[in-house]
Amino acid sequence: MVQSHPHDLRGKPIADAIIAEVRRETEMLAAAGWHPRLLSISIGDVEAAAVYIRNQKRQAERAGIAFEERNFPASITQAELEVAIRAMNADPRVTGIIIQRPAPAHIALKALQGAVHPMKDVEGMHPASIGNIVYNQLDLAPCTAAASVELLKATGLKLEGLEVVVVGHSEIVGKPIAFLLMSEGATVTVCHHMTRSVAIHARRADALFVAVGKARLITAEMVKPGAAVIDIGINVVKDAEGRESVIGDVDTDSVREVAAWITPVPGGVGPVTVAILLRNALTALKRQRTLYETAYREDVGR
Amino acid sequence: MVQSHPHDLRGKPIADAIIAEVRRETEMLAAAGWHPRLLSISIGDVEAAAVYIRNQKRQAERAGIAFEERNFPASITQAELEVAIRAMNADPRVTGIIIQRPAPAHIALKALQGAVHPMKDVEGMHPASIGNIVYNQLDLAPCTAAASVELLKATGLKLEGLEVVVVGHSEIVGKPIAFLLMSEGATVTVCHHMTRSVAIHARRADALFVAVGKARLITAEMVKPGAAVIDIGINVVKDAEGRESVIGDVDTDSVREVAAWITPVPGGVGPVTVAILLRNALTALKRQRTLYETAYREDVGR
Structure with a gap:
């Protein structure tokens, strides 16, 4: 363990404050019928990432966000994974999709990340998410x-x-x-x-x-x-x-x-990185709600 | 006119070289059935941009690229323009869409730019295009x-x-x-x-x-x-x-x-900016061709 030092800028208090704020908002959203839920995709043997994923799940639950793990066999093909991701994109119960690292060598992680719909890109790694930062839209x-x-x-x-x-x-x-x-x-x-x-x-x-x-x-x-x-x-x-x-x-x-x-x-x-992932999930859910409400506010006859 | 000076880095010779190279490639593509065609959208009175648009058209034709102007009345709404752009996105005869500036105050240019499909974004301004540059895909x-x-x-x-x-x-x-x-x-x-x-x-x-x-x-x-x-x-x-x-x-x-x-x-x-616009049109057309050919190479039974 690193010992604390007066000059140290520790992550935990910052992460805790973010998670508490996310929880406050997810509770309000859930009360309105919007339940945040993250899907974590891992491929093959995940021992290297297990501690990390377990921690994500624990912090998500603290933030009022459901967290479900999906482990795919190492033999799965890129095309099969992309089909699975597209199904998650279209599933209203899925707020965001996380693609865990590492993955087997035959899997192109960047292409997988690109298959995640930008509205569900809680890791903020889709090219459109990155481009939006350049355009000063900094929230994802x-x-x-x-x-x-x-x-x-x-x-x-x-x-x-x-x-x-x-x-x-x-x-x-x-x-x-x-x-x-x-x-x-x-x-x-x-x-x-x-x-x-x-x-x-x-x-x-x-x-x-x-x-x-x-x-x-x-x-x-x-x-x-x-x-x-x-x-x-x-x-x-x-x-x-x-x-x-x-x-x-x-x-x-x-x-x-x-x-x-x-x-x-x-x-x-x-610790702050995990808290930001959860804040991104909240941002994604709020955007999905806005999109839904906008669609239903439009004139039916239009 | 600015007088030439030994330290001057002039744009015209660079632009001419790019345009000649684009023409070489567009001729090959046209021979294979892929005809590049740019649509320029202007809104309202375009006197301020007229010289600029005319020059784009002239350079496009030098590069073997058809260039068509569409002027919309100043009274058009944002929603109507976005519908028009979506129709252009879906039109196989349109390689790329250019949105000319200035536009009337009630038009949100950034949202219009976002309505252009990234595959037809020859101006390279869609968030996904910007994000791809961050990901080292520099060609658009x-x-x-x-x-x-x-x-x-x-x-x-x-x-x-x-x-x-x-x-x-x-x-x-x-x-x-x-x-x-x-x-x-x-x-x-x-x-x-x-x-x-x-x-x-x-x-x-x-x-x-x-x-x-x-x-x-x-x-x-x-x-x-x-x-x-x-x-x-x-x-x-x-x-x-x-x-x-x-x-x-x-x-x-x-x-x-x-x-x-x-x-x-x-x-x-x-002058180089116009040449890059035309090179972007070529890049867009090549991507559209690849997408088309990939789709038709896949097994029909899949």
């Missing part, structure tokens, strides 16, 4: 990216004009963080493995987001004093005795002495 | 953004690791330029009106893109010697005698002495 974003931004907001720093550097330009973490913060008025630079000097950029950042998957990539001398550091990396490392532990992309011990805020790993971005 | 991008990147490529500068600064974070110009260049390996910073010091960022840019609509915003002391400057601004200004002329966001006369490349206004980004 990829969960990890939105969670990272939520942690920054918890510092109370004013986002307008804030100098932000994102290290890592992945499609579902680095880039969406960049657009989300551009929409909030920050000045954003995105660095990656081809950047000439990540250190030069990182050192001028008021807020530094790191999502590359390299243990201890960011050290104290790469961080501006007083900065907020959001560590999105998840790396399994072994100590001298061969014991495994999970650490982030930031060398937390040294950076803690320089940064004003730092998210621990584990216990930082992770 | 907003025209002005793609044209600006095309001009940078014409300099021969290596994009991997290039320090790029984009001034302006609009949804269809600044942000898409940023993702397009991130996908090409550049390190990108996006500045805007809330940025503390645009000059500090601009001065470290190997390539500087400016799209804010402020005449002469960028002066020589804001530009790194040897940089490439892509000027996307279009501003109408009056001289002492009251004569109107069009200038960009860059103070071209002073910046020319510092930059290694600069796009003139007019004659820089503009």
Whole structure:
């Protein structure tokens, strides 16, 4: 366990507040006949994801959201899965669809994600969902990216004009963080493995987001004093005795002495990511309700 | 007319090369029964856009693409226009749909753009088209953004690791330029009106893109010697005698002495933007052909 530290920006209190708010709204929606229900799709042996899925289910239930697991055999074809997803798209009892990772090598996850209807895309990964973020419609974003931004907001720093550097330009973490913060008025630079000097950029950042998957990539001398550091990396490392532990992309011990805020790993971005998934489910359900009500408000004779 | 200068990065030769390549491909497609045809929608009095539309038509015909204008009365409702667009989506003779600006105040242009099917979105403005760029599928991008990147490529500068600064974070110009260049390996910073010091960022840019609509915003002391400057601004200004002329966001006369490349206004980004629109039409037609052929290749008994 990471020990708590005065500079630590912990995820749990933020996640708890989001989940409580989601529960308040799901109860009102349920009273009006709108029951949120998530379907989790996993394929083949899910041992690697089991702990993660169990936690999603537990948090969903805390938020008043039903959570059902569907495990498909490893031998299923891509076409069969896509047909199954289309049936879920058309099922009024399904609010949102989650596609768990990892999947067998013959399954194209990106194409599966694209088969989920944008109205049921609670993971915020459909191209149309991503495009809507660019258009400043920020309420259904990829969960990890939105969670990272939520942690920054918890510092109370004013986002307008804030100098932000994102290290890592992945499609579902680095880039969406960049657009989300551009929409909030920050000045954003995105660095990656081809950047000439990540250190030069990182050192001028008021807020530094790191999502590359390299243990201890960011050290104290790469961080501006007083900065907020959001560590999105998840790396399994072994100590001298061969014991495994999970650490982030930031060398937390040294950076803690320089940064004003730092998210621990584990216990930082992770818990908030699950809370955002549930908030996305609520957003999806509200959109589905609006669509339904709009359709029935139209003149029958039209 | 802007006089040519050795540092000028002119659009016409680049546009001509793109149009010649598009024509080569449209001729092959037409021989196979796939005839490209663009529909241009304008609403109400189009005098402001008439020169622009006429030029699109002329360039389209040079590229072997039929171009048809549809002018709707200013009194048309949003709902009527959306029905008209849906009919065009379903018409196999329509390759792509262009929605001309300006439109009467009661028309929500963004919603119209969203009614165009992504397969026929030659302007690259549908949220799904924008999202696909984030997912590194770069072949159908907003025209002005793609044209600006095309001009940078014409300099021969290596994009991997290039320090790029984009001034302006609009949804269809600044942000898409940023993702397009991130996908090409550049390190990108996006500045805007809330940025503390645009000059500090601009001065470290190997390539500087400016799209804010402020005449002469960028002066020589804001530009790194040897940089490439892509000027996307279009501003109408009056001289002492009251004569109107069009200038960009860059103070071209002073910046020319510092930059290694600069796009003139007019004659820089503009001509390439039209060429990209036509290349997008070709891309759309090829996708429509693939979809059609895939559908008919499937087993009938399935």
